[in-house]
Amino acid sequence: MKLVFCFSGKTHQGHIRNAVDDYVARIQKYVPVEVVESKVLKPQAREGRHIILVPDGSSLTSEGFARLLDRHQLSGTRHLFFYIGGPEGLPGDVTANADMSLSLSCMTFNHQLVRVMLLEQVYRAFTIIRGEPYHK
Numbered sequence: 628m629k630l631v632f633c634f635s636g637k638t639h640q641g642h643i644r645n646a647v648d649d650y651v652a653r654i655q656k657y658v659p660v661e662v663v664e665s666k667v668l669k670p671q672a673r674e675g676r677h678i679i680l681v682p683d684g685s686s687l688t689s690e691g692f693a694r695l696l697d698r699h700q701l702s703g704t705r706h707l708f709f710y711i712g713g714p715e716g717l718p719g720d721v722t723a724n725a726d727m728s729l730s731l732s733c734m735t736f737n738h739q740l741v742r743v744m745l746l747e748q749v750y751r752a753f754t755i756i757r758g759e760p761y762h763k
Contacts, residue, residue, distance in 0.1 A: 628700045628707055629659040630749065631671060634742055635713035637664050643739050650746035657753040658700070668710060668717060670724035675706025677725050679717055680745060682735055684728030689762060693752035700756075709749075711741050 632651075638644050647662075654660050663671070670677065676699060687695065699707050709729075710721050722728075731744050754761035 628704050631661045631706050631708045633663045633668055633708055633710045635668050638742060639739055643743060646743045650750050653750045668721050670721050671708050673706050675708055676704050677708045678727045678729050679710045679722055679725040681728050682730055682733055684730035686730050689751050690755060692748055693755035696752045697756050709745060711738055713738050
């Protein structure tokens with residue numbers, strides 16, 4: 628399984644860019660990772676499952692999220708796409724194409740911070756799956 632993170636716009640330089648790069652490198656120890664940054668997000672045409680991050684999406688615990696990733700990995704999902712919109716949210720064609728809506732919180736966060744939050748949770752999920760000590 629390859630994880631593809633689709634972000635609206637570029638990740639700003641500085642602390643957020645460093646954190647994104649750090650978590651991408653950590654996740655790549657478990658699965659291949661691709662980051663797509665685009666001014667206008669479009670649904671990816673490649674085979675896979677599409678998850679959008681929106682405030683009113685499904686809420687999962689870290690353990691539940693780990694089970695979700697593990698199920699996709701074990702079932703042979705080719706690509707798992709995660710979409711994070713910009714200040715105006717996600718385009719309609721992206722939301723219409725989604726297989727799942729996920730919420731990291733019912734609160735609204737800056738879209739740049741959400742990138743780091745999602746990547747940290749993905750990394751945490753893989754450490755849970757592998758029984759590593761990161762998740763306490």
